[in-house]
Amino acid sequence: MRNLVLMRGSMGSGKSTFIKNNNLQQYTLSADGIRLLIQSPILSENGNYTISQKNDNKVWEFLLQLLEERMKRGEFTIVDATHAKQESISRYKKLAQEYRYRVSVIDFSDVPLNKLLEQNKMRPEYKQVPEIAIMNSYERMKTEHVPKWTTLIKPQEYNEIMQYRPIDLSDWKKIHVIGDIHGCYTALMEYLKDGLKDDELYIFTGDYLDRGLENDKVLQFLVEIKDNENIMLLEGNHEYHIKNWSHERETDSRVFKNSTEPQLEKANIDKKEVRQLYRRLRQLVYFTYHGKTFVITHGGISKMPDNFIYLATEQLIKGVGDYNTDIDYAWEQNTNGNENLIQIHGHRNIFRLPTAASKNSYNLEGGVERGGDLRVVTLTKEGIQTHEIKNNIFKISKDVKPSVDQNNMSMDEFILYLQNHQQIKEKQLGHNISSFNFTRKAFKEKIWDDINIKARGLFINTYTKDVVSRSYDKFFNTNERSFTKIPALADNLKFPVKVYEKVNGYLGTVGYNSETDQLIFTSKSEINSEHANWLKELFYDTFNENTIKLIKSYIKQENVSLVFEVILPKENPHIIEYKERKLVLLDIVYREIVFKRKDYRDLEYFAKAIGVEYKRLAYIFSNWIDFYKWYRDITNDWSIEKEGYVVEDSAGFMIKIKLPYYNFWKQMRGIKDKVARKQEHTIKGSELYTPLHNKFFAWLKTKDREYVKKSNIIQLRNDFYNEMDNL
Structure with missing residues (x-):
């Protein structure tokens, strides 16, 4: 608080000892301490090392600068100096008035002269001062009085007086x-x-x-x-x-x-x-x-x-x-x-x-x-x-950000927007099908608008002008964008909100191309990539012929695509460990310009009909307070071994919540890749900010680089914990 305490007494009177005995060093600005910062002890003509007094103008200029910085923040501060003269105390008055400080003086002036001289001899050599200097200050204090605008305190009164009581x-x-x-x-x-x-x-x-x-x-x-x-x-x-x-x-x-x-x-x-x-x-x-x-x-x-x-x-x-x-x-x-x-x-x-x-x-x-x-x-x-x-008298802030009217946009206009958008890249995949995806620059620099957030798992037959498959609009993690920060969510989430467990695989969609009357398997902006082919293979392994006919008929008649999380523990491990290959149905999305999907009851009914796992509804929150307290708890809980959750409000707004366990091991996956490439010298200390970070990093460095390179993070994590358990 705004309290300035000035020590007053001759050299050797016990001021610094008092500060030390009362554990007040961290609040203290010492004139002698600053003298030693400016110049180390010098050898005097008497053959002793001593603190130089020749820099006192700099010393006091610097001390007062430091004091004012503390006063700006209202910090309790002690100044350890002799303060024998009134004028030496009065130098603080202007600062005290400006920053509304109370000034107290702890007075050691009544320490007898013989004791001062005796205690001076007991100090370290460089802190000893000439006896004449002690005598001068002792005599001066007999005639110099403490200004009335300060409060005079005796050392034995300090703990009683300087206690803030209710x-x-x-x-x-x-x-x-x-x-x-x-x-x-x-x-x-x-x-x-x-x-x-x-x-x-x-x-x-x-x-x-x-x-x-x-x-x-x-x-x-x-x-x-x-x-x-x-x-x-x-x-x-x-x-x-x-x-x-x-x-x-x-x-x-x-x-x-x-x-x-x-x-x-x-x-x-x-x-x-x-x-x-x-x-x-x-x-x-x-x-x-x-x-x-x-x-x-x-x-x-x-x-x-x-x-x-x-x-x-x-x-x-x-x-x-x-x-x-x-x-x-x-x-x-x-x-x-x-x-x-x-x-x-x-x-x-x-x-x-x-x-x-x-x-x-x-x-x-x-x-x-x-x-x-x-x-x-x-x-x-x-x-x-x-x-x-x-309060009903306030200024209403208006959002003037322009947006595109998607509901009245034709498919020709939509394709034209996509093809001419600077932050969207078109990839022609053959058979008149193009995928549209936001650019790396859009992702890195967070350049988003109403159009390029749609360019995520979006596949269009540019001849028939049909959306053949589509996933979600791009949605974001909590605190990733201004509108997903907690204050914005507090104001804008529409309750009730539903929270679904997020499984940790990769996203794949199954759509339909009317030109060829075939199902389309897509992933990562491709229809013939490794990930798309893995999805296709797992799809045909999961469903029998009759079920596949049912799925195709449903996708075709309902004009939808199926959005799956693809779990492949061997071919494509991520962060969370799974024991078996599987598809998890996340949503049934209409193949239209505006993102729209079937409700959860339809999803549940269809998933059960075709015999596939579907996303699990974990929580429903009816108000912000319950949601926030849950969010606060789970985002500080390292024991939840999941990727996280997807939150969907009643207006269709979606956000992702990533959990500490997942975030940690995702980060360590990047660390392990650097170690495997012998680039651990590029890892900054700020990246290793917990004991577990440093422990795992140290363990990695003891391993053969080829083993680190070939092992995924799940295998390395299991080996790490097994070795730690056996120590």
């Missing part, structure tokens, strides 16, 4: 904790429609302005209530902009500059009042209330620290971890379910969690500025209640 707020009849407002005055007034009650406490968690449409009204309201005894205002990350504005400084926020600032200027708000408002903003509110302990911050923390003094203000404001950290889950995990220890915060909620976000953690970020809710938690002797006030 205050008891049980005398208040009710406590209102109000979340991020973001300039949404009307929603705030809807909650406060009965006015502020004198026997109730109101705690605001920060982010009062920006993004909303009523910033001036919110700021005027806060200025009016800032001095009320029943008001506590926390500092959020957006308050930095009103600080700059009130001091006539430029801000780097385009939102503030282009939207908020014009509103404030037009309202002619007194900037002096705003400066006073900013000085009243708290870093946190830490209190007890009827037997429970509460900590309220803007950004959210992951656990209750032993002493808040040592936690940087930046972490209280911006939160512990990254913006996409599920801080509510972290709190639940790290507080061991202590029901009497409760966190309330705002700022971030990309997972769209409810107000009661986790066990004993309440999230007050409700997207109010986007038409969401102003969130409030109220505390009374009887318990905790949550409130959501819908």
Whole structure:
């Protein structure tokens, strides 16, 4: 937190020993330490090694630069130096005012002179100073007093005074904790429609302005209530902009500059009042209330620290971890379910969690500025209640991205689009059939639109103008594209959603060519490739003649193609181990321009009719919270030995979820290929970021390169685990 502690005392008075004994080294800037960074000990005329004092201008310039960097983040900091003169302490005053720091001085000036001289002799030779220097500083401290704007502390008082303790707020009849407002005055007034009650406490968690449409009204309201005894205002990350504005400084926020600032200027708000408002903003509110302990911050923390003094203000404001950290889950995990220890915060909620976000953690970020809710938690002797006030005054963002009207497109137009698209390649396969597939550049550089996402397993007879076989439109992994990131999914998934297990083979389709009245077997943009032929061979091995006639008739009459996952453990092993060759029917897709498929009941019925395995429905989720908690758990579970899942929402939107076990061994397959080629020197340290990575890599390097080259990752994994089990 914003606390600066200055050590004061003559050389040898025990300042550095005090810091060490109290485990405060990591918070300390030492003048002597910086002197040693700039110049190593020098040999004096007395024949002793000593720390040079000749670089002091550089030393103090550098120390103050480091201190200001820490102050920008609100970090607790100790400066270990003599600080004998008032002027040496006063040099910190401007920084302390700018960054709202409390300054304390731990005073060692009463250590007797004889003890100072004795302790000086006990120091390492290079740290010893001339006795005359000690005498001078000792005498100076008798006449130089510590400035009154600092707090004087004796060493034995430190642990008592520098402990941040909760205050008891049980005398208040009710406590209102109000979340991020973001300039949404009307929603705030809807909650406060009965006015502020004198026997109730109101705690605001920060982010009062920006993004909303009523910033001036919110700021005027806060200025009016800032001095009320029943008001506590926390500092959020957006308050930095009103600080700059009130001091006539430029801000780097385009939102503030282009939207908020014009509103404030037009309202002619007194900037002096705003400066006073900013000085009243708290870093946190830490209190007890009827037997429970509460900590309220803007950004959210992951656990209750032993002493808040040592936690940087930046972490209280911006939160512990990254913006996409599920801080509510972290709190639940790290507080061991202590029901009497409760966190309330705002700022971030990309997972769209409810107000009661986790066990004993309440999230007050409700997207109010986007038409969401102003969130409030109220505390009374009887318990905790949550409130959501819908905001109806907000700016609607419009998506202006152009798209192609596929529903009204003719096949001639569609083929023309495909053939002239820069990120689609046509491959003519003979017999008037072409496959269309997105380019490597589209894949690598993520260049996607409404047309080239269709060029995936798409086969067209350019003479008859028929789709002879097709698979899915290209769909993506979670977090692979902007619209598959968790925040976007939280907003856009249409519930209920269905989750299917993803088997780990390769994709193949069975379609129909009306020109030849034949089934078409396709894979990887080919009809005569090794993979397509493997599919064809397995297809005829799996089904008897009558079943094949039934399948052909069905594909022809229903105008569909069958999408299979092809599992070939010997010919084409992947990451997940299977014992037998098999086809798994994934979907029945219409051979049309717009992606459309049979529903799961039809798939299930047809698969049973032809006697083939089909994709397994694993879960159905009716709401985002249940889905997110499941997602959070399985994406951190290394024990699930599967590739992952395919999620399909009720509007047909699809995403893939890859699991940690699969991702790890897929990565190690690439590592094994480099080892086999004797290119392990190209493997970066960042690629080996767990003990298992390094253990498997070290094991690989002990093996014959030819064995590594010829073995697939499944065989290598089994051999690795077998050897580890036998050690």
